[in-house]
Amino acid sequence: MNGIDAMQALCEDILKSYDARVTSVAELVSGTAKTLSNFAAERQEMSKTMKADLTKDKADRFAAVNQSLENMKAAHKGMSEALRSSLTRDKSDRFAAVNQSLVDMDAAHKAMTEALKANLAKDKSERTTAVKQLVADMKAAHKAMTEAMKANLAEDKSERIVAVKQLITDMDAAHKAMTEA
Incomplete structure (x- = not known):
């Protein structure tokens, strides 16, 4: 019986081993199915969470962009008003400066x-005085020259009369000498 018992023990061991392997494989299949089921559930939960996070991030980005646009509009409006005010102030300053x-x-x-009028009046007065002085000087010089010429002519008159009388006498004598000859 040794061989039969050994064979039986071997078969029983094989069966036990087979049952253990089947149980182990069944546990593996069950564990894998559970793991896959848990993985699917976790994946769905993670997908929902990611979708919610992405939706929230998208909404936050839109809000941030809209806020940034509003800030830029407000800043642009402020700059525009400041520039308009500055240009208006500069325009009024330039206008005041030009005026x-x-x-x-x-x-x-x-x-x-007024200075030119005063200078012209002064110059006119000086010119008038200078012209009057020049005319007076010219009259005085003319009078002096006339008197000198009259005096010269008066002196020369007696000499001329004597010379003319001598010339007439000489001519008469020459004429007489011609007629007698």
Whole structure:
């Protein structure tokens, strides 16, 4: 019986081993099925969580972009108003500066006109005085020259009369000598 018992023991061991393997494989299949089921459930839960997170992130990004656009619009509006105010202020400053320049130039022009009028009046007075003095000097010189010429002519007159009388006498004598000869 040794061989039969050994064979029987071997067969029983094989059966036990087979049953253990089948049980082990069944446990593996059951564990794998459970793991796959848990994996699917976890994957679905993770998918839901990720979808919710992505949806929230998308909404947050849209909100951030919209907020950024609103901030840019507000900043642009502020810059626009500041620029408009600055341009208006600069325009009024330039206008005031130009008006002040015109007033200053007008005042300077009036002062220059008054100075020129005063100089012209002074020059006219000086020229009038100079012309009157020149005319008086010319009259005095003419009078002196006339008197000198009259004096020269008066002196020369007696000499001329004597010379003319001598010439007539000489001519008469020459004429007489011609007629007698």
